[in-house]
Amino acid sequence: MRLIAENLGGERGGERLFSGLDFTVSPGEALLVTGPNGAGKSTLLRIIAGLLLQADGTLRLEGAPDAYEGLVAASHYLGHLNAMKPVLSINENLRFWQEFNGTGQHSIEEALEFVSLGDIGHLPFGYLSTGQKRRASIARLLISDRPVWLLDEPTAGLDKASELQFARLMQSHLNEGGIIIAATHLPLGLDGARELSLGAVV
């Protein structure tokens, strides 16, 4: 399984953000997308997630496991928004996404333990703090299996301990042969992650 981008170009509102991007990500590899604000990091992730059309170039996932048809179906997307309903409890939110996206190797209880929210799963999502919301959203990545994780500023709002915890979760995803593409300003604490710098002109 390899994620291959060739001559990829993206634009937003008619404005060209980047072009001629070539990269290949193999299993167990993480690609950190860096660059100043407005360089097109989120746009690149949304293009990979199939939510935006690329201006030119091609994007494909070679040798994907049979369970997933194509790149989008094999991807988890963690955007700026947490995709959780404030009036439903964490458990209800996660149960919905698990039933909708398919059961993974971790149960909801296990996933909540991994992000240290095990004892407050019954609380409405709207009651949580920013960091806790982010952690609940990270738990969503664990309850359904997807080999490719697309993370947009995943550590926004997390404290130091949660960042370390999340780094361990990402590392174990990579060790199992997963792929991570993350847009970030902060180091995520991953060993051997490659970096793709967008918009070098400041």
Place this chain on the structure above:
Amino acid sequence: MGALFLRDIRLGLRAGGGALVGILFFLAVIAVVPFGVGPDLKLLARIGAAMLWIGALLATLLGLDRLFQADRDDGSLDLLIMAQGRHLLALTVLVKCLAHWTVSVLPLVVASPLLGLFMNMEPAAIGATTLTLLVGTPAITLIGAVGAAVAVSLPRGGLLVSVIILPLTIPVLIFGVSASYGAVEDPAPFLAPFLILAAITLFFAVLGPLAAAAALKSSAD
């Protein structure tokens, strides 16, 4: 898909879901008609079916703009669109429409016999109007889904959605009302307009979700 249906029902019933707004609006519209029209019981009985239908139509339009916007605001819509490989997007839209109809519109249908009494309608007319509302209102929701999907990225698209889809719901109103009258007024037929009403609902059950899914796909930004 069952999970999506249950989630949307729960969201509609919990605080801020807005399921009650439609039925209160419906009640308000029908309750003020006798005051405006005057105490002519024969006239009220004659316009009763039409007023019930207009009230139900407007009450149905009321909550439609939030159909996809709530999911867009919290990022869920992105994930629903990304899940196309597992769940056909048109089917996702259809399930969301069914859940919305069950929570927001079915109560209107259930309340319509009671409101029919306000309008001094005969039992047969009340029965026929309730039946036509039951069959016809899903079409309004399904047409509305297209408008809601087109206007999903507009922050205050509520009125726009109503304006876009109101012309398209006119056939539903015409055949709904004429079937209701057909049940009580002798020369007018009941079955023919009723069957056309059912056909309109079935037609939009196919076309509405497909069009809404296409609009949602191209609205992602």
